[in-house]
Amino acid sequence: MEAVKTTAERATKLKTNQVKAYGTVAAETPLDQMDIQRRNATPHDVEVDILYCGVCHSDLHTARNEWHGTTYPVVPGHEIVGKVVSVGDHVTKFKVGDTAAVGCMVDSCRECQYCKEDLEQFCEQGCIQTYNSPDKHLGIRTYGGYSERVVVDEAFVLRVPENLDLAATAPLLCAGITTYSPLKHWNVGPGQKVGIVGLGGLGHMGVKIAKAMGAEVIVFTTSQSKVEDAKRLGADDVVLSKDEEQMKRYAGKLHFILDAVSAQHDINAYLNQLRVDGSLALVGAPEEPLPVAAFSVIMGRKSFAGSMIGGIAETQEMLEFCGKHNIVSDIEMINIDQINDAYTRLLKGDVKYRFVIDMASLKK
Amino acid sequence: MEAVKTTAERATKLKTNQVKAYGTVAAETPLDQMDIQRRNATPHDVEVDILYCGVCHSDLHTARNEWHGTTYPVVPGHEIVGKVVSVGDHVTKFKVGDTAAVGCMVDSCRECQYCKEDLEQFCEQGCIQTYNSPDKHLGIRTYGGYSERVVVDEAFVLRVPENLDLAATAPLLCAGITTYSPLKHWNVGPGQKVGIVGLGGLGHMGVKIAKAMGAEVIVFTTSQSKVEDAKRLGADDVVLSKDEEQMKRYAGKLHFILDAVSAQHDINAYLNQLRVDGSLALVGAPEEPLPVAAFSVIMGRKSFAGSMIGGIAETQEMLEFCGKHNIVSDIEMINIDQINDAYTRLLKGDVKYRFVIDMASLKK
Numbered sequence: 001m002e003a004v005k006t007t008a009e010r011a012t013k014l015k016t017n018q019v020k021a022y023g024t025v026a027a028e029t030p031l032d033q034m035d036i037q038r039r040n041a042t043p044h045d046v047e048v049d050i051l052y053c054g055v056c057h058s059d060l061h062t063a064r065n066e067w068h069g070t071t072y073p074v075v076p077g078h079e080i081v082g083k084v085v086s087v088g089d090h091v092t093k094f095k096v097g098d099t100a101a102v103g104c105m106v107d108s109c110r111e112c113q114y115c116k117e118d119l120e121q122f123c124e125q126g127c128i129q130t131y132n133s134p135d136k137h138l139g140i141r142t143y144g145g146y147s148e149r150v151v152v153d154e155a156f157v158l159r160v161p162e163n164l165d166l167a168a169t170a171p172l173l174c175a176g177i178t179t180y181s182p183l184k185h186w187n188v189g190p191g192q193k194v195g196i197v198g199l200g201g202l203g204h205m206g207v208k209i210a211k212a213m214g215a216e217v218i219v220f221t222t223s224q225s226k227v228e229d230a231k232r233l234g235a236d237d238v239v240l241s242k243d244e245e246q247m248k249r250y251a252g253k254l255h256f257i258l259d260a261v262s263a264q265h266d267i268n269a270y271l272n273q274l275r276v277d278g279s280l281a282l283v284g285a286p287e288e289p290l291p292v293a294a295f296s297v298i299m300g301r302k303s304f305a306g307s308m309i310g311g312i313a314e315t316q317e318m319l320e321f322c323g324k325h326n327i328v329s330d331i332e333m334i335n336i337d338q339i340n341d342a343y344t345r346l347l348k349g350d351v352k353y354r355f356v357i358d359m360a361s362l363k364k
Numbered sequence: 365m366e367a368v369k370t371t372a373e374r375a376t377k378l379k380t381n382q383v384k385a386y387g388t389v390a391a392e393t394p395l396d397q398m399d400i401q402r403r404n405a406t407p408h409d410v411e412v413d414i415l416y417c418g419v420c421h422s423d424l425h426t427a428r429n430e431w432h433g434t435t436y437p438v439v440p441g442h443e444i445v446g447k448v449v450s451v452g453d454h455v456t457k458f459k460v461g462d463t464a465a466v467g468c469m470v471d472s473c474r475e476c477q478y479c480k481e482d483l484e485q486f487c488e489q490g491c492i493q494t495y496n497s498p499d500k501h502l503g504i505r506t507y508g509g510y511s512e513r514v515v516v517d518e519a520f521v522l523r524v525p526e527n528l529d530l531a532a533t534a535p536l537l538c539a540g541i542t543t544y545s546p547l548k549h550w551n552v553g554p555g556q557k558v559g560i561v562g563l564g565g566l567g568h569m570g571v572k573i574a575k576a577m578g579a580e581v582i583v584f585t586t587s588q589s590k591v592e593d594a595k596r597l598g599a600d601d602v603v604l605s606k607d608e609e610q611m612k613r614y615a616g617k618l619h620f621i622l623d624a625v626s627a628q629h630d631i632n633a634y635l636n637q638l639r640v641d642g643s644l645a646l647v648g649a650p651e652e653p654l655p656v657a658a659f660s661v662i663m664g665r666k667s668f669a670g671s672m673i674g675g676i677a678e679t680q681e682m683l684e685f686c687g688k689h690n691i692v693s694d695i696e697m698i699n700i701d702q703i704n705d706a707y708t709r710l711l712k713g714d715v716k717y718r719f720v721i722d723m724a725s726l727k728k
Contacts, residue, residue: 114640122640122664185665268653276478276486279667282658289632291653294646297670300486301549303643304668306661 054079161323418443525687
């Protein structure tokens with residue numbers, strides 16, 4: 001028998017299983033049930049029966065092709081928690097019955113400088129995202145967590161601390177790591193004043209994590225209605241960003257700002273809150289460029305920076321940190337057939353603070 | 365005799381000397397000769413006979429009130445090199461006959477957190493700039509280096525390495541420290557690719573200093589005519605920034621970029637040149653805000669930062685670094701009565717790379 005050489009050849013050799021999923025075949029159509037193929041676990045793979053999948057704004061962007069890179073059909077979902085149902089022969093980290101999680105990536109080149117530095121999110125070849133990326137094994141596209149099961153190389157599967165509620169853990173896989181990674185990278189800790197801008201899916205995780213890291217946390221929000229909730233989540237103070245007087249309270253006093261706003265907003269007003277050598281890291285992604293005044297960064301040697309998810313090792317570290325500090329997301333559980341309504345509400349910011357799909361509703 | 369209490373009272377107690385200077389009484393009028401008062405050296409002061417003064421674009425901005433904060437009359441000049449002609453009783457660092465230099469600051473509060481960290485440029489009270497700042501001693505404004513002599517507290521006077529040409533050393537006091545400080549702060553060194561954007565007074569110092577720090581230096585310029593000169597100054601490569609093909613050459617490859625452009629320019633095109641975790645530090649100050657795309661900083665965890673001169677200790681360190689590596693500015697010497705023409709040429713970028721005034725021409 002000849003050696004198997006090409007992706008297409010490999011694909012024909014791999015046994016697949018049909019599983020139920022929820023996705024869409026076009027930008028304009030709502031999500032609906034569909035069948036997809038999952039490969040059988042190869043020697044390094046873990047097969048996870050999905051219990052819960054969080055709903056990230058990226059799911060909606062991709063389903064509707066708002067980032068112009070969607071290949072259809074697409075099955076969204078990259079905040080996945082479930083149980084291991086089978087493992088390949090060479091798998092060492094997981095056994096059948098373990099709780100496991102999958103986040104935004106399912107593979108990367110593993111050879112470039114960034115992969116070697118545990119920064120797979122910045123893989124030079126482009127990391128393989130959990131959905132809408134090229135699937136090396138089957139020669140199709142990767143399909144996400146709005147499905148019954150997923151098969152992932154164990155190197156990209158995470159362990160879940162036993163003390164955490166599984167449904168509320170799902171959003172940690174994107175919202176959690178997206179906020180933990182910059183807070184860690186910019187050395188947030190005791191003795192520091194840290195601003196969190198925007199109190200949504202990302203922002204509310206930022207508050208919990210920054211607080212657990214020991215910082216004094218100040219939430220900036222446009223909504224009076226969120227003031228009490230911000231304090232309940234752990235904020236030491238809340239600033240209404242539309243109020244110029246309130247915006248003076250921390251001017252020049254913050255060590256770091258995590259900016260989780262995806263809408264257009266005045267970055268200079270926030271850079272002005274930073275101390276000398278302070279950094280603002282953007283994790284939201286406004287569509288239009290943000291005008292930054294030269295003096296906003298020159299005066300005080302400040303940085304306007306950005307951050308994107310985190311590497312696999314750091315994601316595991318984040319899960320353990322959350323386990324230690326009993327941190328999960330505030331969630332609203334939905335059934336899979338409510339996903340289109342959930343998207344509508346997501347656009348209105350009408351969720352506290354993350355929808356999570358109970359995947360049992362797909363399996364009925 | 366009662367204690368002297370107020371600034372005004374102090375001022376009347378201080379003996380002053382009339383010295384010749386070059387300045388202006390209004391935004392619209394050219395610079396011309398005028399007489400100003402300098403205090404006699406108080407116990408901590410050093411009196412410097414000015415030999416050379418560099419011409420910085422800030423001089424022009426201030427003379428013409430382009431930053432809207434000028435109090436007239438104004439005497440510009442903050443790249444000062446001269447000889448000590450008298451010292452106060454408590455002065456320990458300098459003696460008569462020493463070469464000495466004065467840069468952009470002549471004092472600060474010395475008590476705030478930033479002053480204590482040798483970051484006087486970010487003094488919470490606002491540092492006392494060499495010109496157009498409140499003069500604590502005389503209750504007037506500070507007057508800069510376009511003058512015969514200057515009297516400065518020894519804490520803000522710099523020593524000059526003996527091996528350097530004095531006229532060409534003058535621009536180090538602003539252009540030198542403004543480029544040295546960010547290159548040092550962002551840890552530029554061997555094994556790194558560093559971009560210098562814009563080859564003017566600041567940029568040409570950036571090339572020399574980054575090269576001496578051991579980096580591979582890539583100059584980005586809009587002018588074909590500057591390519592050869594960039595290489596003469598030490599650049600390892602030059603990229604014509606208007607050429608899209610050339611702009612691909614270092615995409616994702618630079619560790620750090622020093623951006624010395626004061627005109628509007630596409631910051632995203634330069635952020636795109638940075639590696640993961642790379643920073644771009646702006647030292648030019650374009651008038652209009654610079655639009656920064658969210659993905660320019662999110663992808664690769666990049667930073668758009670700024671920097672402004674440097675502290676006194678770091679300025680001394682820079683001078684010693686330049687002494688060790690034999691670095692001075694490329695200059696064009698002028699007489700004081702050519703200053704208005706020099707400003708006209710400065711606006712056209714017609715100088716390689718810094719005008720320096722031979723102050724002997726004022727003393728005739």
